Amino acid sequence: MPSSTGIVAITRHVKPGSEVAFEEAVKGVILAASTFPGYIGGEVLYPQTKRGAWQLILRFETPVHREQWEKSPICQGWIARADALTIGPPNVVRVNGLEAWFTLPEVGNTLPPPKWKTAIVSAIGIYPVISVVPMLLKPITGGLPPWLATLVTIAIIMPLMTWVIMPQITRLFQQWLYPSPLKNSVHPSSHSKL
Structure with a gap:
């Protein structure tokens, strides 16, 4: 993205x-x-x-x-x-x-968590996915050109990360990512109504 x-x-x-x-x-x-x-x-x-x-x-x-x-x-x-x-x-x-x-x-x-924290939590979420999904897809992608096999794998991994894995991992690490609501609070004037 x-x-x-x-x-x-x-x-x-x-x-x-x-x-x-x-x-x-x-x-x-x-x-x-x-x-x-x-x-x-x-x-x-x-x-x-x-x-x-x-x-x-x-x-x-x-x-x-x-x-x-x-x-x-x-x-x-x-x-x-x-x-x-x-x-x-x-x-x-x-x-x-x-x-x-x-x-x-x-x-x-x-505010979003610090980038170093998001990098660590992203790695925790993505490591098992990129380790397992390509192996599971091998019967389907094995005969494809490498660029197409990679495209198919990414097309499955990204939605899986966005809608399944990361919401759960973020909730699991919520206290660490957002240790103090007051510390990370965004001033109301920084948002417009939607």
Whole structure:
């Protein structure tokens, strides 16, 4: 994922009883965003507890593509719909590249961990994956040219890392990555509403 990728992570607390409507709204946001130029993907991180925070992550090829989405009337309409279903203002964090691997809804409005910590945790997550996945794919990729075998392997490893491995590894190392919420807190003025 290039370092210039435009990613926005929006954390919201849903009004009790509005969970189903909010989930439908989030799916609608992802569907609407997918029609915009530069859209790469989106995902929802569900709360661990009933009153926990929901997080929507949208990825665009560049920050410019992300801004085009955020400033669009379609996005503004979804913001209004989400506002009616949630409590208080959202926490909005814009990140680039692999920082999104370390964004957890339960951590809230915080800066990403230091790069040296993310490097260590990324290595812990990726080492077993790059050790095992190529061996498992050998029957499929064995007869392919090396460049194509590598492409197939990466096409499987990256989604696996993004949606399965890193959310779990980040939660496992949460206390170490985010030792003090006050220390890493982002001043509210550094975020705009989404």
